[in-house]
Each structure stands twice: as C-alpha cells, then as structure tokens.
Amino acid sequence: MRPAFDEKDLARYPFLQEAQAKIAGSELNNLETFLSSEYGGQTIELAAERVEAAITIPPKGLDAYFGEFHAIIPNAQKSLYAYGMARVIASCINDRSVIDRLVMFEARRSMFYLMSDDHGETDEAKREEVARRLGLELRDGTAPLATYVEMVSVLREPGWRLVNREVKDGFVRVFDSEIEILLRERIRVVIRSRGLPQVPAEVCSLLAPAIEKLTAVHQGQMLRDLGPIDESRYPPCMAALILALAGGANLTHMGRFALTAFLHTIGLDVTQIVEVYQRAPDFDIQKTLYQVEHISGRSGTEYTPPSCATMETNGLCVRRDALCERIGGPLGYYRKKKVSPSRAEGT
Numbered sequence: 001m002r003p004a005f006d007e008k009d010l011a012r013y014p015f016l017q018e019a020q021a022k023i024a025g026s027e028l029n030n031l032e033t034f035l036s037s038e039y040g041g042q043t044i045e046l047a048a049e050r051v052e053a054a055i056t057i058p059p060k061g062l063d064a065y066f067g068e069f070h071a072i073i074p075n076a077q078k079s080l081y082a083y084g085m086a087r088v089i090a091s092c093i094n095d096r097s098v099i100d101r102l103v104m105f106e107a108r109r110s111m112f113y114l115m116s117d118d119h120g121e122t123d124e125a126k127r128e129e130v131a132r133r134l135g136l137e138l139r140d141g142t143a144p145l146a147t148y149v150e151m152v153s154v155l156r157e158p159g160w161r162l163v164n165r166e167v168k169d170g171f172v173r174v175f176d177s178e179i180e181i182l183l184r185e186r187i188r189v190v191i192r193s194r195g196l197p198q199v200p201a202e203v204c205s206l207l208a209p210a211i212e213k214l215t216a217v218h219q220g221q222m223l224r225d226l227g228p229i230d231e232s233r234y235p236p237c238m239a240a241l242i243l244a245l246a247g248g249a250n251l252t253h254m255g256r257f258a259l260t261a262f263l264h265t266i267g268l269d270v271t272q273i274v275e276v277y278q279r280a281p282d283f284d285i286q287k288t289l290y291q292v293e294h295i296s297g298r299s300g301t302e303y304t305p306p307s308c309a310t311m312e313t314n315g316l317c318v319r320r321d322a323l324c325e326r327i328g329g330p331l332g333y334y335r336k337k338k339v340s341p342s343r344a345e346g347t
C-alpha cells in the first residue's frame with residue numbers, strides 16, 4: 001500500500017500536487033487581504049526568514065540549519081503558506097540568483113525531511129513514493145537519459161558527466177549511493193520548472209520592507225562571495241573595454257552599459273566606476289554620473305552584466321580564453337577565477 005501524506009508532510013514536501021492544490025485554494029489567493037491580516041504578517045516573517053537563509057547559508061551548512069531550526073514544524077499550515085509566500089517574495093525581487101538559491105534551499109529542505117528517519121515519521125516508503133510522484137522511477141539501477149541529464153545539470157563533480165557513465169538504450173546506470181543526490185536534484189528540477197507566480201506590482205509594494213531588506217542582504221552576500229575586488233581576474237572583454245577607454249576610444253552605449261553593470265555588480269561604488277570613465281576622451285562628469293547611478297540602481301532596477309551571447313552579438317566578446325568556454329557571462333568568469341585561480345587558468 002502506498003503511504004499517505006498528512007498535513008505535516010505537505011509542509012515538508014510542498015512541491016507535491018496536494019500541497020500545491022492546498023496553497024492554490026487558500027487565503028493566499030487574495031494576497032492583499034491576506035497580507036493585511038496578523039496571520040499573514042506572521043507568514044511573511046517566516047517566508048522572509050526562509051529567503052534570507054537561502055541567500056546567506058552555503059549549501060553545505062543547510063542540513064545543520066534545518067536540524068537546528070526546522071526539525072520540528074510547529075504549525076504545518078503556516079509553514080506551507082510560508083513556502084508559497086517565499087516564492088511570492090522571490091518573484092518580486094526578480095533576481096535569478098535569488099530564485100536559484102531559493103529553489104536549491106527548498107530542495108535541500110525537503111530532502112532533509114526525507115532522510116530524517118530518526119524522528120520515526122519518515123521512512124523508505126515515503127522516499128520511494130516521492131520519487132515515484134516526481135517521475136524518478138529507477139529501473140534496475142538506471143534512469144532515463146533525459147531525466148538524468150536534467151538532474152545532474154548543476155552537479156560539478158566529473159563523475160556525473162555522461163562521458164563518465166554507462167549509458168545503454170537511452171538509460172544511464174546509477175548506483176544506490178547516488179539516489180539521495182538524484183532525488184534532491186529531481187526535486188530541484190521540479191520546483192524550478194514550475195516557475196514563480198506573477199505578482200502584481202501593488203502586491204510587491206505591500207511587501208516592500210521585506211523585499212528591500214532581502215535585496216540588501218543579497219547584495220552584501222554576493223559581494224562577500226566575490227571577495228575583494230581584483231582587477232587581475234576581470235574577463236578579457238571587460239579588460240579590453242577598460243583598455244579601450246584608457247587608449248582614448250569612445251565606447252558604444254552597449255559597451256558602457258556592460259562595463260558599468262559589471263563593475264557595479266562586483267562591488268565598485270559609483271565614484272570608483274566614474275573614475276574608470278575619467279580615462280575616456282569625451283569624459284563628461286554629469287553625464288557619466290547620471291548613467292552610472294541609473295545602471296547601479298537609482299532607477300529602482302539594478303542591472304547585471306549581459307550574457308556572453310549578448311556580448312558577442314554586440315561585438316564585445318573579444319580575446320576569449322579557455323575559461324570563457326566554461327561560463328555563461330562575464331560575471332561567471334570573474335566569480336570562477338576568484339574561486340579557483342589555478343583551475344580557472346586551465347593549468
């Protein structure tokens with residue numbers, strides 16, 4: 001007999017269809033009324049805590065965090081609603097890395113419960129049932145190729161790469177010891193694929209205090225992750241733009257945008273960015289200040305540097321090197337080179 005999932009289970013595994021239906025038929029349908037209630041206020045606090053933990057706690061520290069703060073769910077309904085509200089908040093923040101971190105947080109949180117047999121409420125049968133419901137039915141120690149590729153897309157260890165696996169007739173061999181990781185990644189893929197709710201601007205404005213605080217937390221965390229500013233690790237395209245400025249060239253609008261957004265994202269303040277433009281022959285302090293402040297968030301939108309594909313379309317992808325083959329954007333280049341300079345240089 002298949003195991004049943006009670007209210008607490010739905011709070012633990014909020015990606016399940018029953019949990020989704022419960023959220024869809026709840027007070028969360030009328031967010032403006034919900035947010036103005038005391039219960040709504042408490043739920044937002046819980047949701048904001050969830051987003052903050054997702055932003056600030058590294059993946060390796062999450063199990064300890066769940067063990068300390070989430071082992072017991074005092075109010076299953078509030079916890080389930082907090083899952084929904086955390087997604088609303090992430091939708092309002094509308095930043096890809098916040099969304100990715102929240103998705104990863106939720107997948108690890110659910111996995112924490114699925115593996116916590118010690119409180120006697122979860123067992124092997126529930127793990128198997130969750131896997132079945134998510135379409136992760138392993139047949140004779142193999143997973144369908146497409147499902148496997150999707151699941152391992154964010155796993156960096158070479159052992160997960162297809163070239164290092166046994167693949168036969170559209171199935172990939174997997175080992176028992178890998179099932180926990182594959183199930184976690186399957187949960188992540190399913191949560192990710194559902195996207196986030198479209199939240200009207202009026203509702204986002206009701207959440208403004210939480211959103212502003214979390215945006216600041218995210219900005220601070222990103223800068224901490226990037227470490228101190230280090231020009232030697234600028235991607236070739238950005239180094240070329242700075243060199244062009246110093247050499248007296250005028251940059252195109254897109255070139256200015258890309259460089260400013262890049263410098264802002266890695267932590268340079270407005271004055272430091274303006275100093276970079278001082279080297280340009282047509283330097284105009286007022287105009288530069290206006291543009292830099294706009295791109296850095298004065299307009300209410302903080303811009304991030306374009307992807308490599310966009311840079312290439314605009315003729316700004318120059319002097320590519322080996323690391324360029326492994327990243328999707330100039331920021332990824334900088335981040336990777338910060339994390340592991342020797343690996344990044346392909347040595």
Ligand code: SF4
Nearest residue numbers: 235237308311317324
């Ligand atoms: S591949 Fe990306 S990071 Fe490398 S030079 Fe081109 S745009 Fe810059």
